[in-house]
Amino acid sequence: MSELETHLPDVRRIEFENAFYADEGDWIESLLVTSGTTFDPESAVAPLSRVELFHHERVSASRAGQSTYRLTVVAHEPYPFLLGVILRGKAIPNRLELHDDHFDGVVTVKAWEAFRTLADQIQERFGRFELLSVNQVETTGEPLGSGHLGRVLRNELSEEQLTVLQTAHARGYFDVPRGASADDIATELDIAQSTLSERLRTAEKQLFDLVFSTDGASFDTPDDRE
Structure with missing residues (x-):
C-alpha cells in the first residue's frame, strides 16, 4: 500500500472498500483512491512491482479539483500487513484509510482485553499506534465491503x-x-x-x-x- 501511495500522483487518501487474502501474500483489494489531480490508473500502476491492476473506473470529480477512482488490484503486501493483523486478532475492520503515510481505522472487538492485545500487536509490529477514541456499541457495525460480496456470491x-x-x-x-x-x-x-x-x-x-x-x-x- 505504501508503494501505491508513493507512486500515484498527488494522492490524498486510499480507502479500503473490500479486501480478502488470495494466496502467498497476495491480497485482492477494492480501493477508493482520492487524488488532487486526474491520472491514468493503468500508467500510474504499471511501474509498481507488487501491484497488478485488474479494473479501474473514475467515480467522481469534486469542485475542489479532487478526483476519486475505484481500483481493483492484486497487491503483494509485506508480512505482516496491517489488515492481516486486525483479522488475525479477531477484530472486525469497519473502516481503513491510508493517507499522509499513516492509517486511520475503525475496528470493532468483543472485549476490551481483545483490543489491548490487538493494540500491543500493532505497536510491536509497526512501531507506532495512537488510540483516538473508544466507544461501547450495541452492534459491530458494517465491516469492509458491508457483506455485499458475500451476498453476491451466495446468489451466484x-x-x-x-x-x-x-x-x-x-x-x-x-x-x-x-x-x-x-x-x-x-x-x-x-x-x-x-x-x-x-x-x-x-x-x-x-x-x-x-x-x-x-x-x-x-x-x-x-x-x-x-
Whole structure:
C-alpha cells in the first residue's frame, strides 16, 4: 500500500472498500483512491512491482479539483500487513484509510482485553499506534465491503461450489500456513481429490469473474455453474 501511495500522483487518501487474502501474500483489494489531480490508473500502476491492476473506473470529480477512482488490484503486501493483523486478532475492520503515510481505522472487538492485545500487536509490529477514541456499541457495525460480496456470491455460486469453499475455509485450507490439505477437504466431503480440485477452480473462477467484472451495472455472469 505504501508503494501505491508513493507512486500515484498527488494522492490524498486510499480507502479500503473490500479486501480478502488470495494466496502467498497476495491480497485482492477494492480501493477508493482520492487524488488532487486526474491520472491514468493503468500508467500510474504499471511501474509498481507488487501491484497488478485488474479494473479501474473514475467515480467522481469534486469542485475542489479532487478526483476519486475505484481500483481493483492484486497487491503483494509485506508480512505482516496491517489488515492481516486486525483479522488475525479477531477484530472486525469497519473502516481503513491510508493517507499522509499513516492509517486511520475503525475496528470493532468483543472485549476490551481483545483490543489491548490487538493494540500491543500493532505497536510491536509497526512501531507506532495512537488510540483516538473508544466507544461501547450495541452492534459491530458494517465491516469492509458491508457483506455485499458475500451476498453476491451466495446468489451466484452453486450449492456445490459454496459447500466446497465454505468447508475449505472452515478447515483452514486458505490459511497461511494451511490448516488442512486438499486431501483432507476431499475426504470430509466424500469426493475424489480431482473432483475437489475441479470444483475449487470453478468456484474461484466464478469468484474472480464477479470481482473483476467491468460491468458496473450488475454482477451478472454467464450461467456456467457446475
